[in-house]
Each structure stands twice: as structure tokens, then as C-alpha cells.
Amino acid sequence: MSLIRVENLTKVFERPIRSDGIKGAIKDMFHRRYERKVAVDGLSFNIDQGEMVGYLGPNGAGKSTSIKMLVGILVPTSGSVLVNEIVPHKHRLDNAKHIGVVFGQKSQLWWDIPVSETLNMMRYMYRIPNDIYKRNMEMFADILGINEFMHVAVRQLSLGQRMRADLCASLLHNPAIVYLDEPTIGLDVVVKKKIREFLLEVNRTLKTTVLITTHDMSDVEKLCSRVIIVNHGKKVYDGDLVQLRNEYGTGEVLSITFEDNNPQVGFNVPGIERIEWQSDQQVTIFYDKGVINSANLLSHYMSRAKIIDFEVRPSEIEDVIQEIYGKQLGKIV
Numbered sequence: 001m002s003l004i005r006v007e008n009l010t011k012v013f014e015r016p017i018r019s020d021g022i023k024g025a026i027k028d029m030f031h032r033r034y035e036r037k038v039a040v041d042g043l044s045f046n047i048d049q050g051e052m053v054g055y056l057g058p059n060g061a062g063k064s065t066s067i068k069m070l071v072g073i074l075v076p077t078s079g080s081v082l083v084n085e086i087v088p089h090k091h092r093l094d095n096a097k098h099i100g101v102v103f104g105q106k107s108q109l110w111w112d113i114p115v116s117e118t119l120n121m122m123r124y125m126y127r128i129p130n131d132i133y134k135r136n137m138e139m140f141a142d143i144l145g146i147n148e149f150m151h152v153a154v155r156q157l158s159l160g161q162r163m164r165a166d167l168c169a170s171l172l173h174n175p176a177i178v179y180l181d182e183p184t185i186g187l188d189v190v191v192k193k194k195i196r197e198f199l200l201e202v203n204r205t206l207k208t209t210v211l212i213t214t215h216d217m218s219d220v221e222k223l224c225s226r227v228i229i230v231n232h233g234k235k236v237y238d239g240d241l242v243q244l245r246n247e248y249g250t251g252e253v254l255s256i257t258f259e260d261n262n263p264q265v266g267f268n269v270p271g272i273e274r275i276e277w278q279s280d281q282q283v284t285i286f287y288d289k290g291v292i293n294s295a296n297l298l299s300h301y302m303s304r305a306k307i308i309d310f311e312v313r314p315s316e317i318e319d320v321i322q323e324i325y326g327k328q329l330g331k332i333v
């Protein structure tokens with residue numbers, strides 16, 4: 001039986017339409033008009049215990065809205081959500097006992113008190129037994145390295161320290177599931193690495209299920225065996241990263257350095273999907289190798305301009321995903 005079951009989940013927001021000027025504002029007071037925004041549109045998926053799933057999509061795709069429904073903060077417009085056999089918005093407290101939540105942009109810690117006090121409060125709020133509290137604190141403090149700022153008030157912590165403390169607080173009560181919304185946003189590579197090690201260890205030893213939204217593809221590559229991609233509120237991909245690469249990774253990337261600045265070489269070539277200029281001389285060309293191969297593409301440019309360097313590589317997972325966002329994927333799964 002899956003731990004998270006989402007069936008045909010839909011959330012429609014109604015936003016008031018505001019008219020311009022004072023006249024408009026007065027008119028709006030008597031005549032409210034609304035526009036409908038379908039943020040989540042018929043989403044279905046199951047997640048089993050112990051899975052680490054990347055929940056991806058471009059800005060505004062509906063990721064946070066669906067997580068808020070999984071957490072129970074938002075009530076679905078239609079469809080159903082079951083988390084650990086609980087309907088989250090109907091039983092928010094029961095649901096809260098089994099989940100941990102970290103929103104990268106917002107902290108759940110108390111600003112004015114030291115980290116140690118917040119963690120202590122968590123212990124009483126969740127009635128965490130002594131042995132579990134002790135074991136988790138030892139393990140978490142060790143991997144996350146939080147002892148060095150344990151007695152500092154939260155408002156004085158750096159972003160990376162605050163995020164590590166937030167992660168510790170959200171997992172102390174041994175939740176079955178943790179939802180992470182952009183947990184590594186704005187962090188340096190050292191802290192990102194610590195956080196990823198921590199999540200892998202927690203998942204390995206405690207079998208915690210992790211659902212993570214991120215725009216950082218290295219988070220996904222390091223942590224997730226499965227990804228769910230949403231766009232315009234709909235699921236457009238659900239599967240493992242290897243399959244994603246095989247199915248959609250028909251892309252290749254050719255980087256060229258020209259001798260002259262701004263060469264007029266033409267990029268309107270069948271197969272080219274996107275180009276990015278790094279400087280007046282350097283361009284990166286993303287193309288579908290099923291339509292044109294690197295040798296033909298290169299000879300196209302060599303016959304038009306002098307090339308002093310080039311490199312061909314397969315698309316990064318980031319490029320593959322960006323292509324999926326861009327193409328909108330004709331098929332919805």
C-alpha cells in the first residue's frame with residue numbers, strides 16, 4: 001500500500017480582478033469580479049515508503065500548491081489525497097505527527113531563542129521519547145554540524161546554518177515523510193553537500209520518504225531515483241532519471257569558439273533547438289541528434305566561418321528537463 005496516494009487532484013484559485021484608479025476601486029467594491037486560476041489540474045501519483053522523489057516543474061507549475069494540499073494547509077477543489085491513510089486537510093494534527101516540512105524560504109524556528117531551545121520545544125510538542133530524541137540529535141548534529149551554533153539565537157544564524165537547523169527540527173520526531181521545498185536554495189556548495197548527505201543518511205537509516213521540489217538539478221541527480229515533472233498543473237513525466245535520459249535525452253550540445261566576433265553563420269538549421277551566446281565569439285548550440293549529427297552541424301559552420309575550438313557533449317539532465325518544460329510534452333501521463 002502506497003504511503004502517499006493522489007488521485008485526480010485539482011486546485012482552482014479565484015483571484016479578484018482589480019480595476020485601475022480610484023473609480024475602478026470604488027466600482028470593484030460593489031461589483032467584485034474574479035478570474036479562475038487552475039493551479040493543479042487532475043494530478044495522480046502514488047509514492048511508496050522510503051522513496052526519494054524529485055518534484056519538478058517550471059515556476060508557477062503548481063508544485064507548492066500540491067505540496068500544500070499534501071500537508072493539509074490547502075483544501076483540494078476536487079480529487080483526493082491520502083497520506084498515511086489520512087486525509088490531510090481534514091485531520092491536520094494527525095497528519096502533522098507523521099510529516100516534516102521544510103520550506104526553503106520560510107523558517108519554522110523561533111527567531112528569538114537559541115536553536116537548542118527550539119529543538120527542545122519540538123521534543124515536548126511531538127512528545128518524542130527520550131531515546132529517539134537522543135539518537136536523532138546525535139546523528140543529525142553530527143552530519144549537519146549544528147553543535148557549533150546550537151546556542152545561537154536563530155535570528156543570528158546564516159542562511160546555511162538556519163537551513164540545517166530547520167532540517168534537524170523537521171525530522172526530530174521521526175516523520176514517515178518529509179516535504180522539502182527548495183531546501184538548498186541560495187546555499188553554498190559545502191552546505192548543499194552536507195544537506196544532501198544528511199537526507200541520504202536519514203532515508204537510508206530511518207526509511208524516511210522524501211518529496212523534494214528544487215530547481216537545482218544536482219539535488220535531483222544526487223538524491224532522487226524518481227522524478228515527477230509537472231507543468232501547468234498537469235503531470236508530464238513520472239519515472240526514473242535513467243528512463244528520462246533514454247526517452248527524452250536525444251539532445252547533444254556543440255560549443256564553438258569562432259575566430260571572429262559575431263559571425264553571420266545562421267542558426268536556422270533543422271534540429272537546432274536552442275542557442276546560447278557566451279561571448280561575441282563563443283556559442284553553445286543545443287540540437288536533436290536524431291535530426292542532425294555533430295559532424296554535419298560542425299561542417300555547416302566550418303564552411304561559413306573560421307572555428308578555433310569546439311566541443312561536443314551529451315545533454316545534461318538539466319538540458320533534458322528544460323526541453324521537457326519547453327516542449328510542453330504533447331502527451332500528458
Ligand SMILES: Nc1ncnc2c1ncn2[C@@H]1O[C@H](COP(=O)(O)OP(=O)(O)OP(=O)(O)O)[C@@H](O)[C@H]1O
Nearest residue numbers: 013015037039057058059060061062063064065066
Ligand atoms: N493563493 C493563491 N491565489 C491565487 N493564485 C495562486 C495562489 N497560490 C498560487 N497561485 C497560482 O497558482 C499557480 C501555481 O503556483 P505554485 O506556487 O503552486 O507554483 P510552483 O510550481 O510552486 O512555482 P515556483 O517554482 O515558482 O515556486 C501560479 O500561477 C500561482 O500564481
